[in-house]
Amino acid sequence: MKINFEHSTKLRVRYGETDQMGYCYYGNYAQYFEVGRVEAMRELGMTYKSLEERGIMLPVLHFEVYYKAPAIYDDELTITTKISELEGTRLSFDYTIVNENDKLISTAKTTLVFVNKDSMRPTPPPNDFINLISQHEIE
Amino acid sequence: MKINFEHSTKLRVRYGETDQMGYCYYGNYAQYFEVGRVEAMRELGMTYKSLEERGIMLPVLHFEVYYKAPAIYDDELTITTKISELEGTRLSFDYTIVNENDKLISTAKTTLVFVNKDSMRPTPPPNDFINLISQHEIE
Amino acid sequence: MKINFEHSTKLRVRYGETDQMGYCYYGNYAQYFEVGRVEAMRELGMTYKSLEERGIMLPVLHFEVYYKAPAIYDDELTITTKISELEGTRLSFDYTIVNENDKLISTAKTTLVFVNKDSMRPTPPPNDFINLISQHEIE
Amino acid sequence: MKINFEHSTKLRVRYGETDQMGYCYYGNYAQYFEVGRVEAMRELGMTYKSLEERGIMLPVLHFEVYYKAPAIYDDELTITTKISELEGTRLSFDYTIVNENDKLISTAKTTLVFVNKDSMRPTPPPNDFINLISQHEIE
Numbered sequence: 001m002k003i004n005f006e007h008s009t010k011l012r013v014r015y016g017e018t019d020q021m022g023y024c025y026y027g028n029y030a031q032y033f034e035v036g037r038v039e040a041m042r043e044l045g046m047t048y049k050s051l052e053e054r055g056i057m058l059p060v061l062h063f064e065v066y067y068k069a070p071a072i073y074d075d076e077l078t079i080t081t082k083i084s085e086l087e088g089t090r091l092s093f094d095y096t097i098v099n100e101n102d103k104l105i106s107t108a109k110t111t112l113v114f115v116n117k118d119s120m121r122p123t124p125p126p127n128d129f130i131n132l133i134s135q136h137e138i139e
Numbered sequence: 140m141k142i143n144f145e146h147s148t149k150l151r152v153r154y155g156e157t158d159q160m161g162y163c164y165y166g167n168y169a170q171y172f173e174v175g176r177v178e179a180m181r182e183l184g185m186t187y188k189s190l191e192e193r194g195i196m197l198p199v200l201h202f203e204v205y206y207k208a209p210a211i212y213d214d215e216l217t218i219t220t221k222i223s224e225l226e227g228t229r230l231s232f233d234y235t236i237v238n239e240n241d242k243l244i245s246t247a248k249t250t251l252v253f254v255n256k257d258s259m260r261p262t263p264p265p266n267d268f269i270n271l272i273s274q275h276e277i278e
Numbered sequence: 279m280k281i282n283f284e285h286s287t288k289l290r291v292r293y294g295e296t297d298q299m300g301y302c303y304y305g306n307y308a309q310y311f312e313v314g315r316v317e318a319m320r321e322l323g324m325t326y327k328s329l330e331e332r333g334i335m336l337p338v339l340h341f342e343v344y345y346k347a348p349a350i351y352d353d354e355l356t357i358t359t360k361i362s363e364l365e366g367t368r369l370s371f372d373y374t375i376v377n378e379n380d381k382l383i384s385t386a387k388t389t390l391v392f393v394n395k396d397s398m399r400p401t402p403p404p405n406d407f408i409n410l411i412s413q414h415e416i417e
Numbered sequence: 418m419k420i421n422f423e424h425s426t427k428l429r430v431r432y433g434e435t436d437q438m439g440y441c442y443y444g445n446y447a448q449y450f451e452v453g454r455v456e457a458m459r460e461l462g463m464t465y466k467s468l469e470e471r472g473i474m475l476p477v478l479h480f481e482v483y484y485k486a487p488a489i490y491d492d493e494l495t496i497t498t499k500i501s502e503l504e505g506t507r508l509s510f511d512y513t514i515v516n517e518n519d520k521l522i523s524t525a526k527t528t529l530v531f532v533n534k535d536s537m538r539p540t541p542p543p544n545d546f547i548n549l550i551s552q553h554e555i556e
Contacts, residue, residue, distance in 0.1 A: 030294070067199055
């Protein structure tokens with residue numbers, strides 16, 4: 001199912017996230033995208049935390065990121081996260097990051113899989129999650 | 140130019156690199172691949188550090204990673220890094236990570252760009268680097 | 279000079295900051311305290327970023343932290359930072375972190391030193407910083 | 418009980434561990450000391466991992482670190498870890514870090530507590546751990 005649920009959140013590049021090039025280290029973006037999807041799910045109406053409390057985990061299967069321009073220390077970044085697809089047990093997110101001057105810093109996508117904590121096997125998303133996400137289905 | 144220079148290095152998953160799923164956090168792999176390419180370049184004969192000292196940086200433009208199986212705390216991982224292509228100012232690396240049981244944990248690729256530290260513009264790689272890498276060119 | 283300038287800021291524990299105990303990893307608090315002092319200096323009227331742009335760095339000399347109770351994933355923490363002392367070239371900060379239930383999570387202190395970026399030697403803080411901080415001197 | 422069990426291990430400063438000062442970020446040392454104590458315990462004869470598998474966790478209660486000289490990118494650091502004291506449920510470690518030129522980079526100490534995973538309460542260390550550690554007791 002194709003979905004179009006978008007949410008934006010802001011965060012500031014921390015000093016410890018820079019590297020000696022003076023840029024935000026490329027490895028730290030994974031945390032930024034995680035913040036983006038966690039806040040998108042909170043806005044959707046189901047926190048990632050509550051999923052885990054019900055025995056469902058969402059590990060990442062695939063992550064692809066383009067670095068368009070450097071983010072630098074103390075930049076306030078806007079992460080826009082789109083929940084874009086639910087296909088069986090897999091949930092996909094698309095992201096863009098812009099800085100305060102609306103310059104494009106990065107685009108990315110991740111695919112996660114619903115996993116049962118006990119069996120450690122893929123599992124369909126819970127019905128209430130499907131209900132929430134279906135409200136944002138696009139044909 | 141297509142290249143086939145391969146090098147393997149080992150590292151252990153640190154406690155601080157796990158997350159509450161009990162897995163190595165997906166965002167920490169970027170550092171593992173960086174360790175892989177740094178050690179591959181050292182083996183090739185030119186450290187990344189020496190490039191920076193000559194005013195050349197190598198920021199990452201593109202990073203794609205597949206998570207095949209979880210890495211867990213204290214696992215000793217083997218990262219195999221292949222320098223796979225030099226195309227103008229861009230250098231590409233392919234990676235695989237396996238654990239002690241030779242189970243495939245992850246595959247990934249990154250594309251980096253040679254940048255002049257002063258102009259902050261893409262720049263051709265230095266001749267001695269091209270000489271080194273050309274010895275591993277495949278037709 | 280003893281100082282009493284206090285500022286509070288909030289942040290949320292990221293998934294990637296937890297470890298397999300299910301707690302925020304002890305090493306991640308250093309970044310939280312850094313966020314605390316960066317925001318305290320912004321509130322005081324001089325960003326850490328602007329200091330660096332003027333050729334002054336503030337590396338940490340000493341860091342001590344007590345972990346009183348675990349912070350867990352998705353907790354919204356309040357970091358209260360007190361700029362507590364300026365002694366020659368050294369600037370000290372005290373911190374407390376509480377969670378949403380006002381439970382004490384951590385206390386800490388850091389001592390930083392003003393360093394000239396070119397000479398890499400300790401240097402007195404700039405006069406405008408001393409002026410700002412003096413307004414909060416306590417006898 | 419005062420203990421004197423010492424072990425040294427080496428690691429290299431990763432690029433992603435530097436910050437824009439060009440130093441290893443102060444917050445990353447916590448991971449280095451963790452590597453130090455994990456390897457010290459492996460050498461002692463009981464891995465931290467095996468303790469967790471038996472339902473015992475070792476969260477950090479107190480951490481103090483002095484930064485004596487900067488560690489920089491690609492430095493090979495030697496971390497010397499001393500298991501220094503077992504007092505009831507609390508285990509203390511002392512650390513020093515030197516670089517390749519034997520320059521002192523940092524000294525630190527941590528106190529950890531044995532905790533039962535189910536009750537989340539402090540618990541005495543297991544007997545086999547006490548036996549191992551007692552062999553290194555000093556008067």
